Amino acid sequence: MQKIVLFAFLSYACDGKRLLPVSNPASAFQAHGAAGALSKARGASAKMEDLEALAEELNPVIGFWDPLNLADADFWEQGNDATVGFLRHAELKHGRVAMAAFVGFCVQSNDIVFPWKLTGDISFSDIAAAGGPPEQWDALPTAAKLQILFFIGFLEVWSENSGALEKDGNAHYMRGGVPGKFPGFNGNSESGQWIQQGTVPHPTLNLYDPFGLNSGRSREELDKSLLAEINNGRLAQIGIFGMLSASKGLIVPGLDSLDLKQYDGEIMAPFGASDASLPFMDELLKVKEQLAFPLVGS
Numbered sequence: 001m002q003k004i005v006l007f008a009f010l011s012y013a014c015d016g017k018r019l020l021p022v023s024n025p026a027s028a029f030q031a032h033g034a035a036g037a038l039s040k041a042r043g044a045s046a047k048m049e050d051l052e053a054l055a056e057e058l059n060p061v062i063g064f065w066d067p068l069n070l071a072d073a074d075f076w077e078q079g080n081d082a083t084v085g086f087l088r089h090a091e092l093k094h095g096r097v098a099m100a101a102f103v104g105f106c107v108q109s110n111d112i113v114f115p116w117k118l119t120g121d122i123s124f125s126d127i128a129a130a131g132g133p134p135e136q137w138d139a140l141p142t143a144a145k146l147q148i149l150f151f152i153g154f155l156e157v158w159s160e161n162s163g164a165l166e167k168d169g170n171a172h173y174m175r176g177g178v179p180g181k182f183p184g185f186n187g188n189s190e191s192g193q194w195i196q197q198g199t200v201p202h203p204t205l206n207l208y209d210p211f212g213l214n215s216g217r218s219r220e221e222l223d224k225s226l227l228a229e230i231n232n233g234r235l236a237q238i239g240i241f242g243m244l245s246a247s248k249g250l251i252v253p254g255l256d257s258l259d260l261k262q263y264d265g266e267i268m269a270p271f272g273a274s275d276a277s278l279p280f281m282d283e284l285l286k287v288k289e290q291l292a293f294p295l296v297g298s
Contacts, residue, residue: 058227082174089173092180095233102236105243108133109260118144132247132261142275149270159183167199182207 055064075083109132113124119141130139137145158164162172164183171177185204209215214222246255247263265272275281 058230078174081176085173085175085177085179089179091230092233094237095230098236098240099233101240102243105133105240108136132263134244134247134263134265134267135261138265138272138274142271142277145270145275155182158185164199184208 052064070087071084072080073083074080075086078086108128111128113128115124117123118127122141127136127139130136159182160172161183164185165171165177168181168183170181170183173179173181184206185200186206205211217225242252242255243260244267246252246258247260248267249262271278271281271284273285276285
């Protein structure tokens, strides 16, 4: 069994995800001790100096680093505020996905599995026996892959839906809403009207704080947890790409000694030869073979 250290601190990133509106783009960089700058920014429009000051609190070594001048950009002619909201939301989303992916990679690499069946004939241990995490994905039945991808698609559609956002008291992150805040599934459930726009027709736990653990925490505590979420998300993005690169035979300092299982497939391809029952797979596999990234040294 491979000995891979689980960076447990990544889990703390889930503590606080309530961000301030996009009118204050610097709020996502709030740290303990930056209350003065944050208080000023809460009542003002987006200002570069506030963003720079709070970026210093987030990481005083690097500070505000924007080599592509994205903070001044205007994507799709939607205005700078909308662009900043888009970028903040994208960073938070990618960071959260990367944290889940990094922990999942470590767990799967150490053969930690559920003890029950995945399907009637296939157990989770059967999937784990296929190899490392990329091979385990390849070993999943086509129906399981489709379920996962469709569920991700549902979450994407729900989080962008104006009706769901309004029912949750929010707006789109490019229209003055809170970047990184996923709308509740039941909207204003206190009304008792479950079947309405922006509402799932049955009681459902929300993805943000489903058990109410943050309800008693102060705004300052949540802002400090937000700092940890952003930093951990950035680190996790580096971590998961490092793991995947090392599993393809590339030299990654600090990870080469882990003896990761090598993967000779295509990491970015969600489907493979085992999914030949899907439409157009023959043509997709031809393209995949043309663009495949071979295992280094093979």
